Amino acid sequence: LKQVFYNKSNICEANIHLYMLAEHNSLSSIPISLNQETEAKNTSFFKIEKWQIARCNKSKPQKFINDLMQVLYTNEYMATHSLTGAKSSTSRDKAVKPAMNQNEVQEIIGITKQLFPNTDDVSIRRMIGQKLNNCTKKPNLSKTLNSQDIK
Numbered sequence: 363l364k365q366v367f368y369n370k371s372n373i374c375e376a377n378i379h380l381y382m383l384a385e386h387n388s389l390s391s392i393p394i395s396l397n398q399e400t401e402a403k404n405t406s407f408f409k410i411e412k413w414q415i416a417r418c419n420k421s422k423p424q425k426f427i428n429d430l431m432q433v434l435y436t437n438e439y440m441a442t443h444s445l446t447g448a449k450s451s452t453s454r455d456k457a458v459k460p461a462m463n464q465n466e467v468q469e470i471i472g473i474t475k476q477l478f479p480n481t482d483d484v485s486i487r488r489m490i491g492q493k494l495n496n497c498t499k500k501p502n503l504s505k506t507l508n509s510q511d512i513k
Contacts, residue, residue, distance in 0.1 A: 410434070410470070415477075417429065423477075424492075427490060428493050431470070434470075437497050441497040441498045442459060443461065445462060445487060470490060474486050
């Protein structure tokens with residue numbers, strides 16, 4: 363019943379398909395691991411659309427990634443997430459931010475490499491991390507304004 367695919371997204375889709383078969387057709391004899399079940403429930407079909415790419419500056423990889431992430435995510439999301447979810451060595455006192463969905467990170471890397479073939483994964487990941495850090499550092503305008511500033 364399960365086919366073997368070499369593309370990671372196809373494997374995920376096959377697992378989701380099996381999960382859906384078991385759920386909707388009462389095929390309880392199909393064994394589904396907890397990991398596959400969790401993966402099926404937490405996986406959203408993330409696809410970067412052409413109109414989203416069209417809104418981005420394509421002069422340099424960093425500008426493209428900044429614009430693309432601005433189109434894809436809210437500032438609040440970017441300010442509260444990290445690339446890996448790992449604790450920073452420079453900010454030991456701060457709480458660990460949850461990691462971005464790694465499937466989404468891979469999509470961003472893939473589309474960036476299509477437009478900028480000479481840019482490597484490590485550089486793209488660094489640029490994504492920089493964008494997340496910049497959003498964390500930006501003050502919230504509504505909190506910085508006080509009553510004297512509003513006239």
